[in-house]
Each structure stands twice: as C-alpha cells, then as structure tokens.
Amino acid sequence: MQLKKETALDMTEGAIAPMLVRFAVPLLAGNLFQQLYNTVDCIIVGNYVGKEALAAIGSTGFLINALIGFFMGLSAGGAVVISQYFGARQQEKLGRTVHTMLAGSIIAGLFLIVFGHFASPVMLRLMATPGDVFSMADSYLRIYFAGSLFQLVYNVGAGILRAVGDSERPLYFLVASSLVNIVLDFVFVLGWGMGIEGAAYATVISQAVAMVLVLLVMMRTEECYRLRLKALKIDGGCLSRVLRQGLPGGIQMSITAFSNVFVMSYINRFGSSFMAGWACFGKIDQFSMLSLQSISLSVTTFVGQNYGALRLDRVRKGAAVSLGIAFSFGLVTILLFECIPHTLVALFNRDAEVLFYGSAFLRAGAPFYLFRCLTMVFSGALRGLGNALAPTVVMLSSFVAFRQIYLFVITRLTGSYVPLLFAYPVGWALCGILMAAAYLAYTRSRRFTRHFPPESRTGSC
Numbered sequence: 001m002q003l004k005k006e007t008a009l010d011m012t013e014g015a016i017a018p019m020l021v022r023f024a025v026p027l028l029a030g031n032l033f034q035q036l037y038n039t040v041d042c043i044i045v046g047n048y049v050g051k052e053a054l055a056a057i058g059s060t061g062f063l064i065n066a067l068i069g070f071f072m073g074l075s076a077g078g079a080v081v082i083s084q085y086f087g088a089r090q091q092e093k094l095g096r097t098v099h100t101m102l103a104g105s106i107i108a109g110l111f112l113i114v115f116g117h118f119a120s121p122v123m124l125r126l127m128a129t130p131g132d133v134f135s136m137a138d139s140y141l142r143i144y145f146a147g148s149l150f151q152l153v154y155n156v157g158a159g160i161l162r163a164v165g166d167s168e169r170p171l172y173f174l175v176a177s178s179l180v181n182i183v184l185d186f187v188f189v190l191g192w193g194m195g196i197e198g199a200a201y202a203t204v205i206s207q208a209v210a211m212v213l214v215l216l217v218m219m220r221t222e223e224c225y226r227l228r229l230k231a232l233k234i235d236g237g238c239l240s241r242v243l244r245q246g247l248p249g250g251i252q253m254s255i256t257a258f259s260n261v262f263v264m265s266y267i268n269r270f271g272s273s274f275m276a277g278w279a280c281f282g283k284i285d286q287f288s289m290l291s292l293q294s295i296s297l298s299v300t301t302f303v304g305q306n307y308g309a310l311r312l313d314r315v316r317k318g319a320a321v322s323l324g325i326a327f328s329f330g331l332v333t334i335l336l337f338e339c340i341p342h343t344l345v346a347l348f349n350r351d352a353e354v355l356f357y358g359s360a361f362l363r364a365g366a367p368f369y370l371f372r373c374l375t376m377v378f379s380g381a382l383r384g385l386g387n388a389l390a391p392t393v394v395m396l397s398s399f400v401a402f403r404q405i406y407l408f409v410i411t412r413l414t415g416s417y418v419p420l421l422f423a424y425p426v427g428w429a430l431c432g433i434l435m436a437a438a439y440l441a442y443t444r445s446r447r448f449t450r451h452f453p454p455e456s457r458t459g460s461c
Helices: 016-048 051-088 091-126 131-146 148-163 169-191 195-220 236-268 271-288 290-308 312-339 341-346 352-384 389-413 423-443
Strands: none
Touching: 016 051, 016 169, 016 195, 016 271, 016 290, 016 312, 051 091, 051 131, 051 148, 051 195, 051 236, 051 271, 051 290, 051 352, 091 131, 091 148, 091 236, 131 148, 131 195, 131 271, 148 169, 148 195, 148 290, 169 195, 236 271, 236 389, 271 290, 271 312, 271 341, 271 352, 290 312, 290 352, 312 341, 312 352, 312 423, 341 352, 352 389, 352 423, 389 423
16 A cells, blocks of 8 residues: 655655755744734733733643653654554554554543643642732633643644655644634634634644644544554554653653643742743744754654664754754754844834843843754654653753752842843753764764564555
C-alpha cells in the first residue's frame, strides 16, 4: 500500500535543504495558527477586559503545560516510532502503533478533564497567585481542561500525519480551528461580555473542531495509518516502544512546566503589572519559537525516517542543514527583540508599566537566542535517533535544576526584579551548549551505528 505523493513525503531520498523547507513551512504556518488560540485570547482580554485578566491567562500557561505537556511528550515519542516504522516500511506495526496512540490519547484526555478540574485551585495557590487574579485564573483553567480531550486527540492525530511526511493537512485543520477561535472570541468576549470565561470556551470549541477534522481524514484514508474505530485498543508491544521513546520527553516537559509554577511564584511577588509584562513576553517569545519548533519537528521526522532506512549519512547532513536554517531565523528574532520591543508588547497591553517590564524581558533574552537554536535542532535530531534520554537529562538539568538554584540564590542576594529577567536566558545558554555536546558525543559513539532494528520489512507504506 503506497502513500499518495500529495499527502506524504519520503525523506530518505532527494536534496535535503529543499525537503526540510518544504516540510517545515506548513509546520511553521500550523504552529502560528495554533499559537493564535491563546494569543488572541490575550490580545482581546488584555485590551478589553483588563490587565488583571491578562495576568490571569498568563499565569495559567505553566499549569496547562505541566499537565498536558506530559502526554504531549508521550505523543511526540510515538511519532518518532511511526516515522521509523515508515522509513523501515513496517506497515503492520505502524498501524498498530497508530491505534495504540489514539486509544491512549482518549484515556489521557478523560483523566485530564477530571484531574484538571480539582487540581487547578490547588496549583494556583502553590503559585501564590494574587487575590485580584485568582478567581479569573481558576475559571479559565477549569474550562480549558474540560476540553483537554480534544487537544490531546488532535495533537496525536496531527503528529501521526507529520510522522509519515504530511505536514500540510494539519496546517489546514489549524487554520480552520483558529478562525473559529477568533470569531468566537469576538462573539463571547466582546459581543456577549463573557470575559475570561468566554475566551476559554472559544479555545475549547476551536480545539474540538481541529480534532474532528483530523479524525475524519484518518478514518477516510486508505493508507497504512488509517483509523478504524473497531481497532482502537492498547497494544502492549507498541505501547512499550512508545513509552521508551516518549516517557523521557513527557517527564521532561511536565517537570519543566511544573518547575515554572515555582518560577511564577517569584514573578508574582512583583504584582500584576510585572505579571502582565511577563505574560506579554511569554506570548511574544512563544511566537519567536515557532520557527525553531517547526525546524525541530522537521529534524525529528527527517532523522527518524532516515535512521529507519539506515541512511546514517543523511542523518548527519540533515542536522547540519537544519542548524543553518535555525540560525537564520534566530538572527531575525534577535533584531526584533532589540529594536522594537515596545511595539511588540503594545499588541497585548498599552499600560506604561506593562510596556516597561515586557520590553525588559525581551531585551534581556535577545542575545541568548542562538543558544536555543542549538537546543531545538540537536534535541530534535537525538529524538529522531530514538535517544530521548539525553535531551531529557540536559533540559531538566538546565531548565529545572539550574534555573531553580539560580532563582533561589539570586532572590536572596537582591530584592530587585532585574535578575529575574535573566532566569530563562542563562538556562537557554547552558542547555544549548550541553545539547550540542550530547549530540556530537552520541553520533560519534558505537550506539549510533546500532541501527533501527532490521526486522522484516514486508510491504510498504
């Protein structure tokens, strides 16, 4: 069974740079529209509801990532498995892995609906969320987690499509859902005056739209990743491999996000204006990371397919080409952060204090951005090789252990907000250096030549 050329991209042959760009551009556009979910909420809420509501949304991001991030990490590991099976032409195992991942995402989504509802107020208290923000943040979180099933199932489905080289249709789904989100934001928040709760409902409904679209495509295709509802079940062997690949990343994402809850406790000490400035920086920073995230996903898929096809020469070349592309995006980001920070922050809120603090965060982080290029490219390459442990260890060391030690020490040496501006940039620098070293060490070791298991390659997909 052959995948149609218009929906899949076999990365084991052909010129590397054009292939990576062809795959990454829809990912970048898709990530852009996905980011619009929460960003449009922030723009509308920040300008029409108030800075307290903006601070409430900004303070919830880490909690959302802490809970959903774990399962998203597992999903990313499953996509690596699928890309390797695709490169190795192991059609039957690919199909079983698809159904295992989707069944698992449904179970995980149901768990998050219940857990998020009861855990939200507890976590907000751990973050020392101010009283003028607490009730709004709690309402937003409870509604958001009520729709977590839609988000998880969509992301698993989209990850499966990308793993076989189809980065275009997930883009179309995100465009549609983002447009729904924008329209509903205006209707619920501005038209019906529902405030922050209206923004949350708009996000949940738009995520449901994306989920329905990706499931319809997977159910109607005749390719080897076709979804058959009767076949939805957990396969022990497939689950074991998905866990081996995804569990380290899931743990890393969850722990990193959870540690940021404690980072927020330091941010919250300086009041709602500082929190809102941080929220603006966070949203702008997330947009700046979209290109690197797209490149990282491209590297993972490229390396996974070529490693499965035993093309180790292309693995190294793909990582090198991707790093050059990432650096070009990084330089543009640095210029924007340094030259027009006030303009960027003003998109979310024009309060003088919010503009000041948000711009300070952007300028502090700009010089360190190139280190993030190293992190994203080499972590993506390592995961594509099936080595999920090294990126996990490096990121936990840099983003959790080092950052928490830094904040603990620096806040006891000074009561100024200035050291908080560099809590993230110095972590980026450390992580980039360590990740590059880990990649070089792995690709020069004997483990690198222990190819993807040369099991029977019956059929093609």
